[in-house]
Amino acid sequence: MxxxxxxxxxxxxxxxxxxxxxxxxxxxxxxxxxxxxxxxxxxxxxxxxxxxxxxxxxxxxxxxxxxxxxxxxxxxxxxxxxxxxxxxxxxxxxxxxxxxxxxxxxxxxxxxxxxxxxxxxxxxxxxxxxxxxxxxxxxxxxxxxxxxxxxxxxxxxxxxxxxxxxxxxxxxxxxxxxxxxxxxxxxxxxxxxxxxxxxxxxxxxxxxxxxxxxxxxxxxxxPLLLPLRPLYRLGIRMWLIAVGSIAVLNLAKLYVPALVVALAWLLYSLWSWIAPPLVRRLVRGRWRS
Known part of the structure; x- marks a missing residue:
């Protein structure tokens, strides 16, 4: 039928x-x-x-x-x-x-x-x-x-x-x-x-x-993740730029600026790991896997 x-x-x-x-x-x-x-x-x-x-x-x-x-x-x-x-x-x-x-x-x-x-x-x-x-x-x-x-x-x-x-x-x-x-x-x-x-x-x-x-x-x-946009856009190149900058400053014996850049990069990296799950918790009210 x-x-x-x-x-x-x-x-x-x-x-x-x-x-x-x-x-x-x-x-x-x-x-x-x-x-x-x-x-x-x-x-x-x-x-x-x-x-x-x-x-x-x-x-x-x-x-x-x-x-x-x-x-x-x-x-x-x-x-x-x-x-x-x-x-x-x-x-x-x-x-x-x-x-x-x-x-x-x-x-x-x-x-x-x-x-x-x-x-x-x-x-x-x-x-x-x-x-x-x-x-x-x-x-x-x-x-x-x-x-x-x-x-x-x-x-x-x-x-x-x-x-x-x-x-x-x-x-x-x-x-x-x-x-x-x-x-x-x-x-x-x-x-x-x-x-x-x-x-x-x-x-x-x-x-x-x-x-x-x-x-x-x-x-x-x-907004809390806006500082991470360059990292998302450049990916591994961002890491290479940071490590390269620290190495060049050390070779130039600019140890204090090298230390400042290294600490800034460390804090930036920590934020890139901490911020996304934090934002998920803020937006949704609970952790997401």
Missing amino acids: TAPADQLARVVGLLEMNRPEQALEELARLPGPVATDPHVYRLRAVALSTLDRWDEVAEVARQGLAEVGPDAELLGRLGLALRSQGAFAPAERALLDALALEPQDPWLLCQYADLCVTVGQTDKASRLLARAAELAPEHPAVYASRIQLAYAGGHDRAAERVTREFLGRYPEHPVALALHGGIAVERGRIGDAHRSFGRAVAHDPDDPDYAEAAWETRVYTH
Whole structure:
């Protein structure tokens, strides 16, 4: 029996608005006879994937495949779930079966490319991604996979460039916002990171990773942590500058200035260890691990 079109349209709309929990609630209201419709299985797998509930994704995908037979979308979701569970060989088998049914599907090609990146087959991933980009150069999955491949190859600048392209094309896409936030954190731009993660949460409030990142960057925008911004921005270079300055002053026999710089650096380092948990306690009222 075919599922009611109006209910399925509501589910699709909820998923497009990144409301997977509500989409699952809407699917649960479907009458029993239509709950086994192929489209229902696909939508349920998509919603559960959005929530990173991989055990349930795999279960729903297998149930759907047993009920409706070979289906590219369900095989792709099964492959994604198995990869997330660390079962790489079964994940590859599921994705290859999916691509046998839909060889020109850019999302499936990207999923297989991501699996190849995960297991270190970056050359193969690059070829798969080139095919996907040729078919749909502005598909969100293509952008995300290009970024993952660039990072895997150690091409951080290229990853940042693609992230900017992704955000420029999809300024309200939660994945693009979260990736931009991550890069901002690496660059020490905590305010920019907090705004990006906050917008990602606004568009996908059910994702716990976005919420956690938004909270962490909120902590690091606290005034007590403002003196630490140079350390976050420069990282190890800040330590090298401090140690180098102390060494140069000692070589120049400027022992008192060297001692002052060393003590200042020691206090600064201690503050960088003490201040973040202190601010968490001040903001939330309890220690966080």
